[in-house]
Amino acid sequence: MTKKKLIETSLPLEAINAASAREKSIRHGHPSTLHLYWSRKPLATARAVLFAQLVDDPASRPEEFPTTAEQDAERARLHALMEKLVVWENSWDEGLLRQARDEIRKSNDGRLPPVLDPFAGGGSIPLEAQRLGLEAHASDLNPLAVLINKALIEIPPKFAGMAPVNPDARDQSLYQRAEGLAADVRYYGQWMRDEAERRIGHLYPKVTAPDGTEHTVIAWKWARTVKSPNPANPIEVPLVNSWWLSKKKGKEAWVRATVRGGQVHYEVVHSADGPRGEDEWTIKHGKGAKAVGDGTPFSYDYIREEGLNGRIGSHLIGIVAEGQRGRLYFSPSQDHVAAAQVARPDISVDGQIATNPRWFSPPAYGKKYFSELFTNRQLVAMTTLSDLVAEARERVVNDALPKGLPTGDRLEAGGNGAQAYADAVATYLALGVSRTVDYCNAMCSWHSGRDTIRNIFSRQAIPMVWDYAEVNPFSGSSGNFLGQVEWVVKALECVPASACGTAAQISAVERDYSGLVVSTDPPYYDNIGYSDLSDFFYVWLRRSLRDIHPTVVSTMLTPKADELVANPYRHDGKEGAERFFIDGFNSVFARVRQGDNQAVPMTVYYAYKQQDAEADGTSSTGWHTLLDGLIKAGWEITATWPMRSELTNRMLSQGTNALASSIVLACRPRPVDAESTTRRAFVARLKSELPGALRTLMQGAIAPVDLAQAAIGPGISVFSRYARVREADGSDMSVKDALLLINATLDEVLGEQESDFDPDTRFAVRWYRSYGWATESSGMADQLARASDTSIGALERGGIFEAKGGKARLLPPAELQDAWNPASDERLSVWEATVRLAAVMDDQGADAVAQLLAEARDHVNLDAVKELGFLLFHEAEKKNQAKDALLFNGLVSAWGDIAEQARRIDPSSRSAQAAFDFNEEE
Structure with missing residues (x-):
């Protein structure tokens, strides 16, 4: 029997997403700065997903954790480890990484399984596998992606701990990772710059x-x-x-x-x-x-x-x-x-x-x-720099031999002597030249607000630029060659180089998956033209690296015919492109399923965009294609997790419905003898399993904004475990219809929570659902109050409602700003506590909420407050009330930290709380 992994049960999602969002502000030393590539995954996300993919959920080890309480405690311990693991500054904390590796070994019969990303792209997943001590395998059809992955995971371990060979290098034995190699790239990059200026500086x-x-x-x-x-x-x-x-x-x-x-x-x-x-x-x-x-x-x-x-x-x-x-x-x-x-x-x-x-x-x-995207002067500069890579390589060979390195074979032949080392240095120098191409072209514009040049790829396209800035590659400012080499050097200094890695150019449809754990970020249907965009860099990299990586850069341009992208310009229109993508996608994941690693689920990323949403609450072709392709290829989807590189509050404050920037799916092979079922039976099973799964999600560290997407996991898991689900007319149920049923069941489950609330809260939820904060007739209020087993007078005494002159309304957060002491509140409802706490969170922050929670815990059910926060977010989102959604999401997202802080507070030490300064119009 296979054991469930952590990713199939729970994740500290907010911590992962916060670390992923923060990564955007980290520049020097971040591996993504080695060379531009499109839609890379944040390293924090990749690291967390790999760890959770490989580590057992405590519930799957009942011999060690027999009770629910013990399982919850162990899960919390693993979450705490993950929360440390995703922090950028901990990327080189060997003690912490050792703990992570020990947990992986414990869940995998004492070994560290090898990991493969068959759509490696910019290399985030293989790099983080290597950081966790795993043997990392990367493959891609795109030669630019292959070169980047070689530079990240294949070359650095080969020369880790080695001292630089350049004449100015100082003798020392402090090199642990690829710092020595980086020092040589910096030295010979400086030589290239000086030599180029000597030749064309005039x-x-x-x-x-x-x-x-x-x-x-x-x-x-x-x-x-x-x-x-x-x-x-x-x-x-x-x-x-x-x-x-x-x-x-x-x-x-x-x-x-x-x-x-x-x-x-x-x-x-x-x-x-x-x-x-x-x-x-x-x-x-x-x-x-x-x-x-x-x-x-x-x-x-x-x-x-x-x-x-x-x-x-x-x-x-x-x-x-x-x-x-x-x-x-x-x-x-x-x-x-x-x-x-x-x-x-x-x-x-x-x-x-x-x-x-x-x-x-x-x-x-x-x-x-x-x-034609370059001026003649720029072409002279780029050809000069490209050709100097080979000259710099010869200087490395000549400097390395006296340092005791044997001549050896070339890098592509597996060598590790002077010839191979010179090839390695040249690879990074060529990447520095390629980075310069991003700035040294006639499609760069001048940013008058920041007094700097904009690179050509400010977005995933090459638009026409009318007034362009021609950079000086020999200046000390934006876009200069030596500055681009320095970006490469700093990235190289920070790669882990802690385990062996391989990067190969091969189609995902053709490669072997035996014995490999798969985590992958496949192309996003028709969102990005990877190969067409890559050609801009590839033509220059090929000029520099034809003798160094002859196999990788053997083609004139990047391969395109087999690229798994729905490109209507290449595949006879929109329908042909869709058919090509679906057939290719299904073939890849059918082949992955033939691999022999059944103990660990596969993880797949999908880039989910705001515009993917449709009016019925489902999503567009790409998302359906992904789910449908996986299911038809024989996979059961056991979890779906929204991964964001945008902060939740920022997304909500902009009025969006806060769809994730990526969704991660955990998938396991469906048994070949899986049964079929009917629509009626599927719905019954959905209603049986989904409530428990949702409660587990809500009790964990998940934000309301992510609940609907995370709920697809347990829902689609039910759907995908069957060979087919038959509609009443005998046809197969589509993925789209299954998603609609899952969404409807989510509504029902959240709605059923109302019966557990006190009468005042039941009334307030129903009123908010119908009227929000608007004014309606007192007659309507009286009817609804009676149906909810309360009265208008009781609601007014509870401080949440107002009725006068034949009109009635719920009091909005802005009006619940008087000093409030939960301990002395004579009619404290879950509604009042939730709305006031959300208001305080928005206005005064977590410390003030923690103090109030400490006082309220003996007077109101705090679990019910959290559940109401989820429900109110859901209702606000359906009503397109972004401000309300932001309010309730903010409270529940921070609930775990606030509750922990509140447990350490003695409520008797607090003086009366000051009035809230709450301006609803802001």
């Missing part, structure tokens, strides 16, 4: 200030141009989204454009009194374009026609330079225009941009090849 002249001082240029601001369609004034018109260079207070700068002698002249003005409104642009999405000088309007269609005929030019409109106290802005000069006019270098590797306007708009304007 193409990047300094700018001379009016006082005669010279300054290093950070970026040149250019505007694309087209000829004005006005035949009476056919000037070259600059296409500018904003004339502003800097909007920082006291340092404002903008470009003034004037027409003189049939040409546009540009002057940088230092003044806060710059262009506003319609004067700030000459091209704007939704409004078209206009000519400077005479204001002649023209359309995007006209610009496209000019672009397709090769008639888009460019003008230098401003220069940004380094100053002692920030940025300096200069008017363009002919010398700097001339410096950029260099011959186009030989581009041996180029690629055609995908003609998919959803992700790429440049082809519509005549820019059909990746090389």
